[in-house]
Amino acid sequence: MKSQQPTRLTMVGGGSWATALIKILSENNVLIKWWLRSKADADHIRQFHHNKSYLSDVQINPRKVKICTKIRDAFKDSDYIILAVPAAFVGDALGGLEARDFAGKCVISAIKGMIPEKNQLVTDWVSDQYGVPTSRMAVIAGPCHAEEVALEKQSYLTIGSTDLDCADEVAQLLTCRFVQASPLADIYGIEYSAVMKNIIALASGITRGIGYGDNFQAVLVSNAMQEIKRFVDAVYPQHRDLSGSAYLGDLLVTAYSPFSRNRTFGTLIGRGYTIQSAQAEMNMIAEGYYAVKSIHAINRQYKVDMPIVEAVYNVLYERASPVTEMKALQQKLK
Numbered sequence: 001m002k003s004q005q006p007t008r009l010t011m012v013g014g015g016s017w018a019t020a021l022i023k024i025l026s027e028n029n030v031l032i033k034w035w036l037r038s039k040a041d042a043d044h045i046r047q048f049h050h051n052k053s054y055l056s057d058v059q060i061n062p063r064k065v066k067i068c069t070k071i072r073d074a075f076k077d078s079d080y081i082i083l084a085v086p087a088a089f090v091g092d093a094l095g096g097l098e099a100r101d102f103a104g105k106c107v108i109s110a111i112k113g114m115i116p117e118k119n120q121l122v123t124d125w126v127s128d129q130y131g132v133p134t135s136r137m138a139v140i141a142g143p144c145h146a147e148e149v150a151l152e153k154q155s156y157l158t159i160g161s162t163d164l165d166c167a168d169e170v171a172q173l174l175t176c177r178f179v180q181a182s183p184l185a186d187i188y189g190i191e192y193s194a195v196m197k198n199i200i201a202l203a204s205g206i207t208r209g210i211g212y213g214d215n216f217q218a219v220l221v222s223n224a225m226q227e228i229k230r231f232v233d234a235v236y237p238q239h240r241d242l243s244g245s246a247y248l249g250d251l252l253v254t255a256y257s258p259f260s261r262n263r264t265f266g267t268l269i270g271r272g273y274t275i276q277s278a279q280a281e282m283n284m285i286a287e288g289y290y291a292v293k294s295i296h297a298i299n300r301q302y303k304v305d306m307p308i309v310e311a312v313y314n315v316l317y318e319r320a321s322p323v324t325e326m327k328a329l330q331q332k333l334k
């Protein structure tokens with residue numbers, strides 16, 4: 001960062017992605033207020049300078065990061081707010097805040113999920129709830145797993161906003177020794193695509209868990225890309241190149257990486273775990289589990305042909321057998 005004054009920023013969330021983003025941002029000239037809901041985790045970070053529950057090897061620099069457990073205090077004096085809790089819990093995390101708490105701030109969603117009860121994108125929900133103008137909203141897209149950031153493996157981010165200047169500001173904050181971030185003017189396309197790729201990663205995991213091989217996976221993922229294109233073009237038509245990293249790249253990393261929460265959750269389901277036992281096995285959240293219900297509901301209006309989403313929905317919400325459902329899906333792929 002070139003400016004002398006540090007950028008003031010608030011991180012909302014205490015999970016793996018929030019911890020990884022804190023690591024990236026701490027490489028730059030920023031002062032971060034980090035809000036966590038767990039007082040025990042907050043106290044531990046203050047005392048030992050690492051998050052014991054997620055990515056515990058990441059060192060937290062106390063000169064750059066101030067820990068908060070009161071959300072209103074965390075928002076004070078910050079120009080940028082990054083939301084990094086799973087979508088289902090963002091309402092709880094921001095509970096008690098009002099539109100005036102957001103006034104003048106740039107709000108960045110690092111969340112790749114839908115608000116479950118509303119079937120809404122996070123950026124739409126934040127705009128509706130708190131009156132943040134679309135031009136002061138951005139999203140952080142991958143392909144990027146928190147675990148690889150912790151290891152300082154070279155990674156790339158795409159920052160989406162309707163306002164390219166806003167996307168560029170955020171991209172500069174998130175570019176460091178091991179991360180290159182680029183701006184892109186397709187906030188909704190990126191956001192929907194990130195939600196969809198989590199559902200596809202569930203399918204990838206389910207088929208892995210059942211015992212399908214690489215040949216099938218390649219066909220699943222290439223069909224998935226077409227499915228994502230049909231859906232995103234229907235709900236938010238705009239010229240976009242879905243072969244870019246924020247779309248195809250994120251689909252690939254999530255469908256293939258053993259770090260993926262969604263793929264791991266799907267693998268457990270494919271191996272015969274119940275939903276409750278799969279959730280209990282992981283201490284992390286698979287956004288696709290909630291998202292598939294929202295996308296399925298939204299698609300009642302658009303009626304896009306989405307056999308993979310349909311199959312995952314049937315397994316997770318209609319108690320269909322994963323084996324039977326994936327056998328039926330086999331016939332629909334080309």
Ligand SMILES: NC(=O)C1=CN([C@@H]2O[C@H](COP(=O)(O)OP(=O)(O)OC[C@H]3O[C@@H](n4cnc5c(N)ncnc54)[C@H](OP(=O)(O)O)[C@@H]3O)[C@@H](O)[C@H]2O)C=CC1
Pocket residue numbers: 013014015016017018037038053054084085086087089092093110111112113142144145146147283284285287
């Ligand atoms: N991890 C990654 O590599 C990436 C994640 N993302 C996105 O980031 C977002 C956050 O995911 P991630 O950090 O991985 O999540 P994790 O599963 O690592 O962490 C879950 C977070 O949610 C909080 N939480 C759990 N239950 C509740 C609840 N009932 N109410 C309030 N908060 C709760 C946890 O708090 P507590 O610890 O107190 O239980 C914790 O902070 C998701 O949308 C994900 O898709 C995006 C890109 C990469």
Ligand SMILES: O=C(CO)COP(=O)(O)O
Pocket residue numbers: 112141142143144145198201250253254259260261262263285286287
């Ligand atoms: O979005 C991600 C990588 O870009 C993380 O995906 P998972 O939540 O499946 O780990």
